[in-house]
Amino acid sequence: MTNLEDTMRLATLSLSVAALLASAAVATAAVKPETAIRYRQSAYTMIGWNFGPLAQMVKGKAPWDAAEFARHADRIASLTPQLLEGFPEGSATGAKTEAKPDIWKNMDDFKSKMDDLVTQSKALADVAKSGDEAKMKDQFKKTAGACKACHDKYRNED
Amino acid sequence: MTNLEDTMRLATLSLSVAALLASAAVATAAVKPETAIRYRQSAYTMIGWNFGPLAQMVKGKAPWDAAEFARHADRIASLTPQLLEGFPEGSATGAKTEAKPDIWKNMDDFKSKMDDLVTQSKALADVAKSGDEAKMKDQFKKTAGACKACHDKYRNED
Numbered sequence: 001m002t003n004l005e006d007t008m009r010l011a012t013l014s015l016s017v018a019a020l021l022a023s024a025a026v027a028t029a030a031v032k033p034e035t036a037i038r039y040r041q042s043a044y045t046m047i048g049w050n051f052g053p054l055a056q057m058v059k060g061k062a063p064w065d066a067a068e069f070a071r072h073a074d075r076i077a078s079l080t081p082q083l084l085e086g087f088p089e090g091s092a093t094g095a096k097t098e099a100k101p102d103i104w105k106n107m108d109d110f111k112s113k114m115d116d117l118v119t120q121s122k123a124l125a126d127v128a129k130s131g132d133e134a135k136m137k138d139q140f141k142k143t144a145g146a147c148k149a150c151h152d153k154y155r156n157e158d
Numbered sequence: 159m160t161n162l163e164d165t166m167r168l169a170t171l172s173l174s175v176a177a178l179l180a181s182a183a184v185a186t187a188a189v190k191p192e193t194a195i196r197y198r199q200s201a202y203t204m205i206g207w208n209f210g211p212l213a214q215m216v217k218g219k220a221p222w223d224a225a226e227f228a229r230h231a232d233r234i235a236s237l238t239p240q241l242l243e244g245f246p247e248g249s250a251t252g253a254k255t256e257a258k259p260d261i262w263k264n265m266d267d268f269k270s271k272m273d274d275l276v277t278q279s280k281a282l283a284d285v286a287k288s289g290d291e292a293k294m295k296d297q298f299k300k301t302a303g304a305c306k307a308c309h310d311k312y313r314n315e316d
Contacts, residue, residue: 039207042200046240049197078236082204 033094040086040099043079050075051144058140069136070128076143077125080118084111098156110154117146191252198244198257201237208233209302216298227294228286234301235283238276242269256314268312275304 050072056062057069087110092101103110120143127139151157208230214220215227245268250259261268278301285297309315 035207038203042203042207045196045200046204049193049200075240082233 031088031091033091036086036088036091037095037097037099040083041097043083043086047076047079047083050079051147054140055144058137064133066128066131066133066136070125070131073121073125073128073136077118077121080114080121083117084114100154100156103154110150113146113150113153117143117150120146189246189249191249194244194246194249195253195255195257198241199255201241201244205234205237205241208237209305212298213302216295222291224286224289224291224294228283228289231279231283231286231294235276235279238272238279241275242272258312258314261312268308271304271308271311275301275308278304 053062054069054072054076057064087099087103089104091097092099092104120139124136124139124143127135130136211220212227212230212234215222245257245261247262249255250257250262278297282294282297282301285293288294
């Protein structure tokens with residue numbers, strides 16, 4: 001390899017690294033803590049909006065409506081994978097938040113609980129397509145359990 | 159038809175009507191104005207969270223990334239059809255809101271503007287699958303135009 005080739009490879013590499021750093025800087029700089037907090041609270045609010053009617057049906061407080069159940073379950077399944085990006089490093093404070101700082105100390109555990117919620121809510125949307133009331137109610141409880149497992153450990157409700 | 163049959167048909171009909179009314183009461187009673195307001199603001203926040211990175215790319219302030227563009231466009235397309243239910247009758251007041259009361263006076267026009275946003279954002283997600291930068295940028299502008307058309311008429315930004 002000639003010196004010229006070495007120099008050119010190094011120059012190319014430097015450019016790639018610079019591009020990567022610039023891209024990372026844009027991605028990081030773009031999110032203020034208060035923006036992330038507002039975003040994640042919005043995702044939870046939308047999930048709750050859709051979860052409420054399911055709970056009413058499961059508890060027998062609203063008439064059973066399999067199609068309506070499926071519509072809400074679909075939305076929950078599309079929303080849960082959007083939660084995690086609302087917890088970037090540095091967003092433990094910055095606005096009123098119920099998220100415990102432990103989240104960022106145990107991010108692997110938090111992620112695994114989020115993964116479980118994504119899995120359970122996907123299963124809920126899938127089983128809702130069958131219209132099988134007993135299976136839908138059972139999977140609803142598993143999904144609610146995935147919510148609770150994370151809230152118990154990582155949410156300040158007082 | 160005997161009198162007994164008449165009576166039974168009437169009783170069955172009354173029960174059906176009662177069930178319908180009960181169901182409507184549950185559906186209506188379930189949503190407080192402040193809950194609807196918080197829900198729709200959450201939907202807008204989530205749309206904004208996904209719209210921002212697209213605007214950055216279109217304006218050349220962030221590196222072009224077709225896959226990232228498509229991911230955000232998909233989410234926007236799944237969120238926009240969820241906005242309208244955040245504007246039930248009676249939710250013009252009840253919490254801080256930028257929604258103008260004109261929305262409920264012109265609900266047909268408001269719905270048609272919402273429909274346009276749903277259509278344009280669906281087109282954005284579809285064209286993003288092609289990876290064609292020029293078409294994606296063009297459809298992004300049309301989608302932003304659909305946002306603006308409604309904000310100009312129905313949003314209080316002061």
